[in-house]
Amino acid sequence: MEQLPSAGNTTNGNIGNCCLALASVLGSKVSFPNTQPYNDSISTYFSQQNCNLHPLCIVSPTTAEDVATAINTTTSTLETTNFAIRSGGHAPFTGASNIANGITLDLRGLDSITVSPDRTTASIGVGATWGEVYSHLDPLGLSVAGGRAAQVGVGGLTTGGGISYFSPRYGWTCDTVTNFEVVLANGTIVNANEHENPDLLIALRGGSSNFGVVTRVDLKAFEQGSIWGGSVYNSIDTYQQNLEAFADVNAAEGYDEFASLITSFGYSAQGKAIVNSIVYTKAEENPAVFRRFMEIPKLFGTVRIAGMHEIAVEQGSFSKVGKRQMTVVTTHGSTLPMLEAVYQRWDSSLANVDTIPGMVWAISLEPLPQAIYARNASKNALGLDDVSGSLVVTLLSATWDNESDDEKVEKAARELFDNIDNDARKLGLYEPFVYLNYAAQWQDPISSYKSKNVELLKRVSEEVDPQRLFQTIVPGGFKLPNC
């Protein structure tokens, strides 16, 4: 075995008895500061905020049993140390999936992907990325309703909900989970499915890291060939036409379940532009649902028939890794006046951020039709079972250079979202749902779920984690209210 550092001899000060205890049982799966595996782990977070956090040690399990050993060891040492759970590391805010002076459980080694002999289920380790999932499934003529960008992780996206190109056909990614394999606070490895621990299954569909460490998800797989997809850039002057085309696609009646869309209005030092990420999940060119979008004169960009992996790699290429990042989200109805209000509020907000070095300030409109949220609403935790009509998830993605501008960015983002929410209230289109996977640190997505769902989440937490370890010693991510 590698020689272990002694307590107190690292650049971080005391490395803690807990890390030494972990290394004594998990050997080289535990890494320490100033080693290659440790540096590889912390340098591969999406946001600079998380790259800058230095855990005392990083545990890199390769089996669910390793995770159980890690949890048992962490909770049984005299100095219990806080820990963070990381799958893909793409939640941007500080401490979501990394931790300073604690232990990070880096699950990227749990990356196996297998398909059942009857081709109806893909069993996926939470540390896999969606790019890895699609590159495995595309050649088999199969797919799953997973994330849209290749580099994002399976674990975080699935336990927080998951909007997929296939969601209008199959629901949120979490709706398509038939079984979660989970390590609970007492170190036992359990399954959550319709027959075993059915309430835990519902809780993990949107309840994030509050119940245990998910090690594997079994997702419904379906026959799927190539799709028609890509990104088209338009001049900002065409925003009216874009909003009208968006409202048409997201009409409450007759949503075309093969259509998936993200319309983004973006600002950077180069100027403003509109980018439409257009996907039709069939190998059909120029479907009628996107005709209005395709008639808008484009600056550049193509939509073509391709495999999911290629489309997911393209979608992922828009994000700048390792910079300061923030996302903020709200939900509202989908009328043209509401969409116009979002656009105008974003446009006015630019004056608050346009001098910030490296600023990219983009607002995206994502259709959330009933076809997505109502499909399995009584069997997930998201609390959208008594809502009707087409909704829009409005997401701000901000990227900038320097920590010294964090406060200014947050102030501008809060003001922008207060304004959008007020406009939505005035128009009678406000929907309290806050989508967890896009939420900012100051938002409280789980409280936005209906109270009966929050009660279920609390009850399941009491059952599987009576000592509240996942509410206390796992401080990152979004917690249950009043726990």
Ligand SMILES: Cc1cc2nc3c(=O)[nH]c(=O)nc-3n(C[C@H](O)[C@H](O)[C@H](O)COP(=O)(O)OP(=O)(O)OC[C@H]3O[C@@H](n4cnc5c(N)ncnc54)[C@H](O)[C@@H]3O)c2cc1C
């Ligand atoms: C470029 C980009 C593209 C995106 N595209 C989409 C998209 O198409 N659809 C969509 O819905 N969202 C999308 N998102 C948002 C994404 O769903 C969230 O950022 C999600 O948290 C990422 O999951 P992860 O595993 O990479 O994150 P991580 O940062 O590893 O984890 C996120 C949270 O989940 C917890 N967690 C992670 N794994 C586990 C586990 N195994 N058990 C228990 N808790 C766990 C972590 O502790 C953390 O709090 C995108 C984000 C980015 C940056």
